[in-house]
Amino acid sequence: MSDEKAHGSGAVEPGDTSKRVGAEVIRERGVDPEELREKLIDAIGAEFTTYYYYTNLRMHLAGEEDYKEITEDARLEDRAHFELVVPRVYELEGSLPNDIRDFADRASCPDAEVPTPMDDGGNFDTSDLEVEDILEVLLEAERCAIRTWSEICDMTRGADPRTYDMAQRILNEEIDHEAWFIELLSKERDDEINPAGHFARGEPGDAPYSTNNRFNDSA
Amino acid sequence: MTQSASETWSVRIVVPETSSLDAAGETFDLEVREDETILAAARSAGVWLPADCQQGWCTTCAARLVDGDVAHPNARRYYDEDREAGFVLPCTAKPRADTTLIVGQYDDFLEFRADHGRPPGSSKLDT
Numbered sequence: 001m002s003d004e005k006a007h008g009s010g011a012v013e014p015g016d017t018s019k020r021v022g023a024e025v026i027r028e029r030g031v032d033p034e035e036l037r038e039k040l041i042d043a044i045g046a047e048f049t050t051y052y053y054y055t056n057l058r059m060h061l062a063g064e065e066d067y068k069e070i071t072e073d074a075r076l077e078d079r080a081h082f083e084l085v086v087p088r089v090y091e092l093e094g095s096l097p098n099d100i101r102d103f104a105d106r107a108s109c110p111d112a113e114v115p116t117p118m119d120d121g122g123n124f125d126t127s128d129l130e131v132e133d134i135l136e137v138l139l140e141a142e143r144c145a146i147r148t149w150s151e152i153c154d155m156t157r158g159a160d161p162r163t164y165d166m167a168q169r170i171l172n173e174e175i176d177h178e179a180w181f182i183e184l185l186s187k188e189r190d191d192e193i194n195p196a197g198h199f200a201r202g203e204p205g206d207a208p209y210s211t212n213n214r215f216n217d218s219a
Numbered sequence: 220m221t222q223s224a225s226e227t228w229s230v231r232i233v234v235p236e237t238s239s240l241d242a243a244g245e246t247f248d249l250e251v252r253e254d255e256t257i258l259a260a261a262r263s264a265g266v267w268l269p270a271d272c273q274q275g276w277c278t279t280c281a282a283r284l285v286d287g288d289v290a291h292p293n294a295r296r297y298y299d300e301d302r303e304a305g306f307v308l309p310c311t312a313k314p315r316a317d318t319t320l321i322v323g324q325y326d327d328f329l330e331f332r333a334d335h336g337r338p339p340g341s342s343k344l345d346t
Binding site for chain 2: 038042097101102103105106108109110140143144147148151
C-alpha cells in the first residue's frame with residue numbers, strides 16, 4: 001500500500017485487526033452488532049434443538065410415511081439454517097457456547113418434545129400418543145421460528161444486508177414449513193382440506209432458499 | 220370452568236422513558252379480554268411491544284406487574300419465583316383483573332433469571 005494513498009477505513013485504523021469493518025458498518029447504521037449477534041445465537045440454538053427434537057418427532061410418526069418425510073424435510077432444513085448462520089456469529093465476533101446445555105437453554109424457541117410422558121422404564125409412553133399431537137408440536141415450533149426470523153429481519157432491514165439476506169431466506173422456508181403442518185394437521189385432526197399450496201421438495205432437506213446460492217457449502 | 224369470552228379488563232401499559240422502544244415515555248390504556256393475551260391485544264391496538272417466541276419461553280417480552288393480576292396458562296417457561304418477583308410475560312399473560320404493566324424489562328429479567336439459576340439468563344449472562 002502506498003504511504004501517500006492510505007486505504008480509507010473510517011473508524012477502523014488501517015491494519016487494525018482488533019475491529020471489523022463488517023461489524024462497524026452495522027453499528028454506524030444504528031444496529032448494535034453485539035445485540036444482533038446474541039440474538040442470532042439464540043435463534044440458531046432454536047434451529048439446532050429443533051433439528052434434534054424433530055428426529056424424535058419424526059420417528060414417532062410410525063406408519064405415516066408421508067408425514068415422516070415432510071418432517072424430515074423440515075428437520076434437515078432447520079439444520080441447514082443453523083449451518084448457514086454459524087459463520088455470521090463468528091463474523092460478528094461471537095462464538096457458540098462451549099456447553100451444549102447453555103446453547104439449548106438460550107434457544108429462542110421451546111423444546112419440541114414428543115408430547116407424551118415417559119413410562120416407569122424411562123421410555124416414551126406411547127399408549128395415548130396421537131399423530132395429531134405430534135403435528136401440533138411441529139406446527140407451533142415452526143410458528144416460533146417464523147416469529148424469531150421476522151424479528152431478525154426487522155432488526156437488520158436497511159442496516160445489515162448480509163444478516164438480513166440470511167434471515168429472509170430462512171424465514172421463507174419456515175413459512176413453507178408452517179404451511180405444510182397446517183395442511184397435515186387440518187387433515188389429520190379436523191378432516192379438513194387446507195392446502196399448503198406447495199409440492200414436495202426435490203430431496204429432503206433441499207433448503208431451496210437457504211442454500212440456493214451454495215455460498216456456505218457446509219449447510 | 221368456561222370463562223366468558225366477552226369479559227374484559229382494563230390494562231395499562233407503561234413504557235419507561237429510558238426504554239429503547241419507539242413508544243418510550245408513553246402510556247397506553249387497553250381493554251383486554253380474559254381469553255386473549257396482553258401482547259396480542261396491544262399489537263391489535265397498534266401498540267408495538269417487543270416479543271419473539273410468543274410462547275412464554277424466550278422472555279423477550281418481559282414486563283413488571285405493578286398492579287392487578289394475570290394468568291399464564293400457556294407459558295412454556297414461567298417459574299413461581301418470576302411470579303413472586305412481579306415479572307410477567309405479556310405474550311402469554313391474560314388479565315384476571317384491571318392491571319398495570321411496565322414493559323421493556325428483558326434485561327432486568329435476564330439478570331433475575333441468572334441470579335436464580337434459571338434460563339435463559341443463566342446461559343446468556345455467563346458467556
